[in-house]
Amino acid sequence: SRTSSMSASRASDRASRGTALPGGLSRESLQRYNEVHLSESLLPNAARLTHTRIRQDPAPQFQYSPASMTAIRNKPQLRRRWIVLTLTALLMAGNYYCYDNPAALLSMLQSHFSHNGTPEGEQFQLYYEMMYSVYSLPNIVLPLIGGVLVDRVGVIFALNMFSLLVLIGQLTFAAGTSASSLHVMLLGRAVFGLGGESISVAQSSVTAEWFRGKELALASGITLSVSRLGSVINNSLSPAIARSVSLASAVWFGAVLCLGSFGASLILGAVDRRATRQLRTEERRRQVEDSRKAEAIQKYAPPTLREGMPALGNAPVGKGARAPLLPVAAATDPAFAGIASAPFIALCVTCVMVYSAVLPFNNIASALLLDRDFFPHGTRWRDASNRTFVYDQSTLEPPGTPCSSARGKQLPFCIALAHAQERTALVMSEPYIISAALSPVLGHLVDRLGHRAWLCMGATSMLTLAHVLLGTSTLPASYLLVGLGLGYSCFAAVVWPSVPIVVPRSQVGTAYGLLTALQNCGLFLTPLLVSMVYDRTSMVNPANPYAGVESLFACQGALAMLASLVLLCSPSARAALNSKAVPTA
Numbered sequence: 050s051r052t053s054s055m056s057a058s059r060a061s062d063r064a065s066r067g068t069a070l071p072g073g074l075s076r077e078s079l080q081r082y083n084e085v086h087l088s089e090s091l092l093p094n095a096a097r098l099t100h101t102r103i104r105q106d107p108a109p110q111f112q113y114s115p116a117s118m119t120a121i122r123n124k125p126q127l128r129r130r131w132i133v134l135t136l137t138a139l140l141m142a143g144n145y146y147c148y149d150n151p152a153a154l155l156s157m158l159q160s161h162f163s164h165n166g167t168p169e170g171e172q173f174q175l176y177y178e179m180m181y182s183v184y185s186l187p188n189i190v191l192p193l194i195g196g197v198l199v200d201r202v203g204v205i206f207a208l209n210m211f212s213l214l215v216l217i218g219q220l221t222f223a224a225g226t227s228a229s230s231l232h233v234m235l236l237g238r239a240v241f242g243l244g245g246e247s248i249s250v251a252q253s254s255v256t257a258e259w260f261r262g263k264e265l266a267l268a269s270g271i272t273l274s275v276s277r278l279g280s281v282i283n284n285s286l287s288p289a290i291a292r293s294v295s296l297a298s299a300v301w302f303g304a305v306l307c308l309g310s311f312g313a314s315l316i317l318g319a320v321d322r323r324a325t326r327q328l329r330t331e332e333r334r335r336q337v338e339d340s341r342k343a344e345a346i347q348k349y350a351p352p353t354l355r356e357g358m359p360a361l362g363n364a365p366v367g368k369g370a371r372a373p374l375l376p377v378a379a380a381t382d383p384a385f386a387g388i389a390s391a392p393f394i395a396l397c398v399t400c401v402m403v404y405s406a407v408l409p410f411n412n413i414a415s416a417l418l419l420d421r422d423f424f425p426h427g428t429r430w431r432d433a434s435n436r437t438f439v440y441d442q443s444t445l446e447p448p449g450t451p452c453s454s455a456r457g458k459q460l461p462f463c464i465a466l467a468h469a470q471e472r473t474a475l476v477m478s479e480p481y482i483i484s485a486a487l488s489p490v491l492g493h494l495v496d497r498l499g500h501r502a503w504l505c506m507g508a509t510s511m512l513t514l515a516h517v518l519l520g521t522s523t524l525p526a527s528y529l530l531v532g533l534g535l536g537y538s539c540f541a542a543v544v545w546p547s548v549p550i551v552v553p554r555s556q557v558g559t560a561y562g563l564l565t566a567l568q569n570c571g572l573f574l575t576p577l578l579v580s581m582v583y584d585r586t587s588m589v590n591p592a593n594p595y596a597g598v599e600s601l602f603a604c605q606g607a608l609a610m611l612a613s614l615v616l617l618c619s620p621s622a623r624a625a626l627n628s629k630a631v632p633t634a
Contacts, residue, residue, distance in 0.1 A: 127324055130259045134268050136317040137252050138275035140212060143310030144245055146279035147219045147303040151180045151238075152412050153287040156419075156470060157296055160446060160453065162231065176231045178576055181412060183235055184242035185576075188569035191247055198247075199254045199558035205318040208251040212314040214244025216307045223304045227297040246565050253561045255317070257549050265546045270492025273541050277485040279306075280411075284478040288470065392551040392622040393560065395615040397567050399505060400544050402609035405571035406512055406602040407480070407537050409579055414477040415470075417595045421519075422476070422526045424469035430462040476527050483534030484541060491542035501543045501550075501626035506613040508543065511536030513606030520599025550625055575605075 124130065151158065155177065162173045199207045218241025225233030252272065260268040283303070290299040410417075420426055428440050432447035433456055440462070446452050452463035495501060515533040518524055545561075552560040579598050586597030616622045 124259050124324060124328065127259075127328075129320060129324060132320060133255065133259050133317060134271060136313045136320070137255055138272045140208075140310040140313040140317065141249070141252055141272060141276040142279035143303075143306040143308075144215055144248060144279070145276045146283045146306050147215070147222075147241065148184075148245060149280050149283050149411065150222070150287060150300055150303050151177060152415060153284045153474070154291055154296065154299060155415050156445070157288065157291050157453075160451060161296055162229070173231070176235065178580060179235055180238045181409075181576055182573060183239040184245060185569045185573035186242075187239070188242055188246040189566055189573060191243060191566070194247075194562070197559055197562065199251050199562070200555070204251050204254045204258065204558070205321050208248065208255065209311075209314050209318055211244035211248035211251055212311045215241055215248060216304070216311045218242070218244065219300075219304045219307045223297065223300040226300045246569055247562075250558065250561045250565050253545060253548075254558045255321075257557055261549075264496065265549065267489060267492040267496050269546050270488035270490070270495075270542045273545075274485045274488040277481040277488070280481045281478045281485060284474045284481070288474060292467070390551060392616060392619060392625070393548075395612045395619075395622070396544065396547060396551060397564055398612035399509065399540075399609045399616075400564055401567050401571040402605045402612065403509060403512060403537070403540050403544075404568050405575040406516060406605040406609070407533070408572055409575040410516075410533075410602055411477065411480075412576065413579060413595075413598070415473055417598070418473045418476055418526050419469060421595065423472050424466060431460075432462075433457070433460060476530060479527065479530040480534035480537050483531065484538040487535070487538040488542050491539055492546070495542055495546065499626075501547050502613070502616045502623050504539055504543045505626075506610065506617060508536045508540035509606055509609040509613050512540070513603055513610060516599050516602040516606055520593075520596045520603065547626055551622070575601075 158177065159173055162176075218237050218239070220237070221240055222234050222237030225231070225235075225237055253269075256268050256272060257265065287299045287303070290302055424440075426441045429437055430440060430447070432438055433450040436448075438444055438448055447457060447460055447462055450457040450460065452458060452460070452466060457463050491504075495504065511532050515529050515536065518532075519526065519529050548560050548564065549557050578601060582597040582601050583594060587594035590596055616626060
């Protein structure tokens with residue numbers, strides 16, 4: 050405005066009459082700074098439009114944000130964030146690969162331990178279920194502790210520690226497999242579980258620190274995509290290694306991948322520390338420069354202009370400075386009070402039910418799909434002595450001639466079983482293949498379009514329908530698992546990026562930890578329920594023993610739908626989750 054220009058001109062004339070300017074500023078620099086910044090940026094909009102004075106302290110105190118907080122806020126502006134994304138995805142891929150090692154090798158583990166004549170082998174099914182129980186039970190609490198640890202001691206330290214626990218656990222599990230000791234294998238799974246879920250908390254916090262706004266869902270989708278590729282490769286590669294080399298070799302290969310993931314974690318820590326030091330140095334340099342400029346302006350600017358000038362520490366400073374990307378709802382809506390808010394609770398219920406209907410299903414998918422579609426129980430075959438036997442739960446291989454032997458591999462039964470197992474492995478990998486392919490695309494669409502609450506409802510509906518049809522229809526499982534994969538991919542692309550929207554940034558690590566802890570509570574209880582339901586259903590309906598199990602999964606999907614409906618019925622939650630991520634001042 051004309052008044053602001055005249056004031057800036059008088060300030061420049063006044064400065065030119067002085068003998069020296071503080072802060073090393075030249076007269077030309079001060080004049081240019083007055084003309085540009087005093088009239089356009091330092092005065093609030095209301096003062097520039099109405100020329101009214103804003104009431105503030107006559108001697109403003111310059112308070113700057115800590116340099117470390119500025120470094121965190123500016124990380125999403127660095128190009129190296131894509132290197133960070135690559136490293137986080139790779140370190141999670143090894144974790145996902147080894148988590149499902151027992152499920153991919155179920156039939157071979159069962160055959161291996163059922164023929165060794167030990168008491169452990171007679172109770173193999175119990176030990177197999179415990180491989181997932183000892184993993185999930187401690188993680189009911191540990192991810193919450195891990196989330197607090199991430200918030201207190203730093204995400205990189207926590208990430209390296211959890212990655213090391215994963216490596217030690219897989220090494221122990223592989224040693225137990227080589228020694229044919231189920232007790233040592235259980236110990237390895239327990240140690241693996243100490244870091245397996247908490248590392249997801251740390252990884253989510255790293256992603257939320259380096260990506261915000263419209264890139265967060267895309268980054269989460271890419272990470273999940275690469276991670277799920279680990280599960281897909283495990284389902285196909287582990288049985289192939291076990292058949293061609295040995296059972297122990299398949300598990301040791303997973304340990305090698307965990308070693309690579311630990312290396313990725315160490316490299317990620319180095320990249321993050323270097324970026325933090327660089328941004329902290331730049332912030333300190335800006336603070337010194339702005340302090341010198343502010344000192345000169347406070348001394349030479351006209352009183353009218355100086356009294357209406359806000360403190361520089363309360364506004365973005367420096368070239369290219371921008372307001373941080375904050376979740377709109379968490380910053381402005383009192384309904385989003387943190388981890389005790391209704392939207393976050395509904396999000397937790399949805400997450401627990403969905404993951405309880407997907408991951409435990411994958412644990413039994415090999416046996417379920419083999420019996421349902423590819424190699425049903427009750428069929429009659431001939432062994433090496435040309436004697437007839439019935440393939441059922443008590444006779445999984447030809448009597449006296451295991452399929453792992455050279456002679457057994459030539460039997461028609463073993464050839465047909467191997468072919469059926471290959472087809473089963475491919476079909477059971479469909480949800481993870483779809484998740485790996487679509488997660489980045491869905492994450493990008495969520496970033497651009499929003500509609501998270503509606504997508505959550507659609508995803509839970511697809512999951513529920515897929516489980517209902519698996520238990521009640523004769524439709525091919527290869528078609529139904531496509532629907533399961535679509536629902537799972539859509540849900541995963543929505544739920545994790547939604548956490549920073551419904552909780553304050555200071556509680557993001559704790560929120561991720563609580564969500565993961567509740568998720569593991571469901572993953573601990575669901576296999577026990579599956580075992581109970583399967584035993585009862587097999588006695589009542591032996592022709593379709595998995596109908597009751599699928600009914601259980603369908604009920605969990607229905608509960609997830611109800612929780613999604615809560616999000617849709619809440620105006621504040623619906624508005625926040627369906628909106629696009631935008632920067633706020």
